[in-house]
Each structure stands twice: as structure tokens, then as C-alpha cells.
Amino acid sequence: MADTSLENEVKNEEPVASGTEPTTPSDAEGPEPPSTSGRADAEPKKKKPTVVLIVGMAGTGKTTLLQRLNSHLHTVGKPPYVVNLDPAVTHVPYGPNIDIRDTVDYKNVMKQYGLGPNGGILTSCNLFATRFDQVIELCESKTDLDYILVDTAGQIEIFTWSASGAIITEAFASSFPTVVVYIVDTPRCTSPQTFMSNMLQAVSILYKTKLPLILAFNKVDVAKHDFAIEWMEDFEKFQEAIDSDSSYAASLSRSLCMVLDEFYRKLQSVGVSAYTGEGMPEFFEAVAGGAREYDSTYKVELERRKANRAAEEEKRKKAMMDKLKNDVKNSGEREVPLRKGVPDDFEDQFVEEPDSDDDDGYESG
């Protein structure tokens, strides 16, 4: 059996990188507002870190970018909590605090269940998801944390379209402000059709998770992402780029670019380089924007669902009681008034009237 007990939590002790300290959006936002409870001894409300879920197609640079984000956050004095959810990764260049590989050995899982590599990764993620309540507890026990960075499996569909991916995403999103970052390999995206495939993948993730989504165009040290921004802002420019292609796929992409106009408006996009560190302040600005969007959308819906559940529970209890009362009535029995063991006036019989000159109300001796 795969050992799914969650015991290994490591301290993410990346050395602080040298260099100038860039400001982050949370710095710009200023200090936390003072407590409004009015009680001097009231416990300050615990700050909730933002979960940054990194997803993207194989080889887009998820792991390298996470390493860069980790190093940047150490530099600005906000060391994050890091979770690796890729069971098949051979080398993790950052020190994850929680690593799926400490809990499940994906090669053993493959052998044990007679699976291929993808089946092994999927089953490992499923086994790990059964322990995810403990991961959330660990994350919640951390104080003074601004970010939880989460790296996911190389095969994007294993995370975004599996039961375990949904469980893990929802577990994070019901406990913390959560933002999905979809990594795009910019140099591989300069062809309009590859760009469109990426956008379709991203749109499906946005509508499945219902969480704020940031498009991070990685590897801008090799190719700038200006062309992508232009295509997203002006669908005619995209159509011009694909004009010379008369294939069926190109004509599909032409039609889709108009439909996706609405989707693009819901997104924030940033250009980053995991190699050079370009775009880090903009990336965290987008994350802060995503966290605000989470508060005004996902969280509101979450609270509405909780309130609905409470109202439904009340309704269920009332229906049960009504049914019971009805049964009592139908069987000819009468409802009985509640009687206490001791009558209300029982004590009063033994209370003496205080003496008129004994004004403290106590008897002496």
C-alpha cells in the first residue's frame, strides 16, 4: 500500500537573494486597518495568505517560475509557504514545505496498481487528495504568511480535470483567497493556432474553477508577449495574423477569437521571465488584484452557499417537526405543555419577607 500519512513538512529556507528590494502591491496597500471591535484586548484578525495555484502545459516553465517567485518573495522579506503537487518531478529546485513525493511514491503506485506513467500520476494525486484536509490544517497553522505557492503536475489535465484536482482547488479556495495562474510558453505561442489552443485551455479552467485567473506569459527573455496582448485587445489583429492560413483549424480559430473577447476582459495578463526575474512586481500586483476579485466573487458565492445550507437545514428540521406534530394530531393525541420538575412558584413559598429595618437584605447569624 502507498503510505499516505502526511508527516514530512519541511521549512522553506531559501537564502535571501541579494539586490534591490522591489516593492510589492501589499507594501503599497499600506498597513492593515485597525481593529473595529472596540476591545483593547481583542485578538487581531488572522491575516489570510493568498494561494497561487500554478498550472500550465508541460514544459511551460511552472517549476522554474515557482523557484523565481519563491526567491523574489524571500528577497522582499515575505517568504512563502510552498507546496509541490507534482509526484513525478525528479528535481525540485526550491525547498517545498509540503511535497507530494514525501507522501506517495508514484513509481510504487504504478507497480502496485499496474498503471502507466499518467495513471500513476493521477492515482498518486488521488491518494494525496484524501489527506488534503491535513495540508489545509498545516497551511492554516502558519502565521504571518502572505502567499502559499502551489506547483502542479506537468500534465495539466491531471490537475484541472481530475477529481483530486477539483478537491484540492476547492479545499484551498474554501479556506484562503485563491488565484489560478495559467502559464503560457510565449515563444511557443507566436503561432496564432497555438495561441488559440492555449486560450481555450485557459478558458476551460476559468469556467471550471470559477476562480480569478491570471495569464502569465513566461520566457519573455526569449520572446516578448506584446503580440499576444494585441491579439487579445483587438480580434481583427488576430484575424490578420491568421489570414494567410485557409485550413479548417484556422477558420475555427478566426470564429473563436470573437467569442473569446468576453473572456479576455475577465483576465489579467503579465509577461514574466523565470530566468531573468522580469515582471515580478507586475505579477504580484496581478495576484493582489486576483485576491480582491476572489473576495468580491468566489467568497461571496461561498458565503451564500453556506447561508443556504444553514437555511436548508432549518427548513429540514422544521419539516420533520411539522410531520411529527401532524402524526400526533392524526393519531388523536393531544400536544402536551412542557412541565418542569419543580413548579415555578416552588421557591417563593420559602422566601421570607425581609425585615423592614434590615436594609442589606441578608439575615445575620
Ligand SMILES: Nc1nc2c(ncn2[C@@H]2O[C@H](COP(=O)(O)OP(=O)(O)OP(=O)(O)O)[C@@H](O)[C@H]2O)c(=O)[nH]1
Ligand atoms: N528562456 C527561458 N527558459 C525557461 C524559462 N522558464 C523555464 N524555462 C525552461 O523551460 C524548460 C521547462 O521548464 P520547467 O520549469 O521544467 O517547466 P514545467 O512546466 O515545470 O515542466 P513540467 O512540470 O515537466 O511540465 C526548462 O528547460 C527551463 O529551463 C524562462 O523564463 N526563460
